[in-house]
Amino acid sequence: MAHGRTDQAAESRGQTRQVLTRIGVVVAGYLVYVLAVSVLPLGARAADALPANSDAQVLLGQRVWRASGCTSCHAIYGLGGHTGPDLTNAYSRMGEAYLRTVIGKGVRAMPAFELSDERVDAVVAFLKHADRTGVYPTSSAFAPVFGVGR
Numbered sequence: 001m002a003h004g005r006t007d008q009a010a011e012s013r014g015q016t017r018q019v020l021t022r023i024g025v026v027v028a029g030y031l032v033y034v035l036a037v038s039v040l041p042l043g044a045r046a047a048d049a050l051p052a053n054s055d056a057q058v059l060l061g062q063r064v065w066r067a068s069g070c071t072s073c074h075a076i077y078g079l080g081g082h083t084g085p086d087l088t089n090a091y092s093r094m095g096e097a098y099l100r101t102v103i104g105k106g107v108r109a110m111p112a113f114e115l116s117d118e119r120v121d122a123v124v125a126f127l128k129h130a131d132r133t134g135v136y137p138t139s140s141a142f143a144p145v146f147g148v149g150r
């Protein structure tokens with residue numbers, strides 16, 4: 001009888017170990033899964049958010065903006081020249097086609113610029129970026145001084 005009880009105890013210990021092993025496998029598997037779903041898509045999402053080269057294009061546009069002297073006559077966020085209007089929100093006020101025409105052909109006191117298509121695309125991308133990331137005038141209190149968009 002005593003012998004039987006020992007066998008039973010050993011058997012139930014074995015079962016307990018088996019159950020614990022299974023729980024361990026399930027928990028470990030779950031942790032691997034959680035790690036995989038939380039870490040793997042991060043790279044994919046970051047890559048999806050930014051179209052290829054969009055950053056590089058905006059940076060090129062900023063260089064064109066400086067090199068062509070746009071900033072001597074135009075301001076972004078109110079900073080820059082004031083011969084022409086502030087262009088922070090020019091993109092949404094005028095649209096892309098008008099911007100291209102003005103840059104390429106000039107208008108009144110705005111000189112025409114002979115820039116390659118790549119450079120025009122870049123400066124338009126730069127103006128689009130400025131439009132998306134900022135608003136100028138920042139408050140209507142500035143409007144009587146600079147005029148809306150000036």
Ligand code: HEC
Nearest residue numbers: 068069070073083084085099102103107108109110111113
């Ligand atoms: C010599 C000064 C000068 C330079 C340099 C200059 N602009 Fe202008 N720009 C003007 C003036 C002045 C106007 C306003 C023309 C008008 O409507 O009478 C203007 C107008 C514009 C407009 C239209 C704005 C509107 O409200 O109609 C855009 C867009 C523009 N410029 C972009 C540029 C870009 C981009 C560059 C650089 C490649 C540049 N400008 C360089 C003087 C300049």
